[in-house]
Amino acid sequence: MSFNNLDTLYRQVIMDHYKNPRNKGSVEGDALTVDMNNPTCGDRIQLQLQVEDGIVQDAKFTGEGCSISMSSASMMTQAVKGKKLDDALNMSKAFSDMMLGEDVDTEDLDMGDVESLQGVSQFPARIKCATLAWKAMEKGVQQ
């Protein structure tokens, strides 16, 4: 594997989200709060979702982890904001499928930068990093 292959993992847009995370911080007012960690590697995330009328009004996160887990959290919060809960869950399903290397039709889902994480599927050891924030979101929605 050359550095070119690494570029399928560490795409510019991912590194940008890692360096300049969107929605980092805490939601003001009432919010669903979910703590999740990946016990095998120590990555952790606290996700806050503000849901009204079945719509994610706001999503913010704090946490510590590698570039993949933190950029994924940044992209996920961006993608689900303003979406219906069902759509957020559908996105999460699409994202899991994407990590399994399946062809996913995301046209109707409006996932934004999330699709840049597609390359992670070629790095099995890193898939858990990418799915941490999404698992937290699912857990929050199910609460």
Place this chain on the structure above:
Amino acid sequence: MDVGAIREQFPILQQEINGHPLVYLDSSATSQKPVSVIEAVNAYYRENNSNVHRGVHTLGSRATDQYEGAREKVRKFINAKSTAEVIFTRGTTTSINTIAYSYARANLKEGDEIVITPMEHHSNLIPWQQAAKATGATLKYVSLQNDGTVSLDDVRETVTQNTKLVAMTHVSNVLGTVNPIKEITDIAHQNGAVMVVDGAQGAPHMKVDVQNLDCDFYTFSGHKMCGPTGIGILYGKQELLEEMEPFEFGGEMIDFVNLYDATWKDLPWKFEGGTPIIAGAIGLGAAIDFLNDIGLDNITAHEQKLADHAMEKLRSIDGISIYGPEKRAALVTFNLEDVHPHDTATVLDAEGIAVRAGHHCAQPLMKWLDVTATARASFYLYNTEEDIDRLFDGLLKTKEYFGDVF
């Protein structure tokens, strides 16, 4: 020591990973296996497979002879007085849990103390947390010096007449610290406490003499010393083991069984409930032969050279943090500034270099170091200075790569 000839005996090292010859720097997690070990396990299943201590048939005798022969090899390897003191377990974790259940829970009570350190692997920490909770004993920590070593003065201050058990790792799997076990055992004994040693990172790398150390229990795993996974050792002083009740009950470990009671076999079998890990024990015996042929002192000296070389090379990298003392065992734990260790490990893997990244099953120690995770390169007898140079180059590339993408 001819490392080239040693490497030839490890089939797994003869491959390319991601287009590069494999550099395996994760032996603290598990070591690779030489042909002789692989063949010994293979031969047992092909030629001698049978249960031990039961059948009167030929295969049963062969299997029993090999299994008990391996026990004698372990006895010599650690210089135990008798094979009664050598118990086969599933690994270090099971060995320590056996002590925690069969010794600590039976002998400790409220007001007693268990003393450990913040550098312990979870397997020498959580059993004691649980034993303390179950018995009402207090868990106390010997604090660490700034460089990640333990001071004997601190041990003397922490271990009191109330201390009933001191548990400490021989070598830290994160810091590479080698603890002065003999001296600490002395302090434990002066206070009437028993000494438990987690030798997972000790026995594979240096000559261990349990009589000289005088520790009461010494535990280690086969898979970190060229043996198979799933086999480990619990050494205990005979008089202590005699007094202890078994941790597991069932097949193999019984003597006479009545409807409402039973008696146990003699040592060491009373602690080996169920069909034992026969192939694993035989494989461990072969691993001990292999290590003895090379000589533990030669291995220690070779690893020391590797550790020194690694420290010298890695220290010259701008923005690297290296954790642990100057004088250390054969591993280096580090972080590159602004690069998460998982990302470091992924770039190194792309270069064919296997290192560990994460918390290394030592979360309290990570907290002490004030990091969430680290990368670790650990060495064994088959590693070379070239491997370390490849690591060095890989780390420079990691820096360059993450410098570019940022």
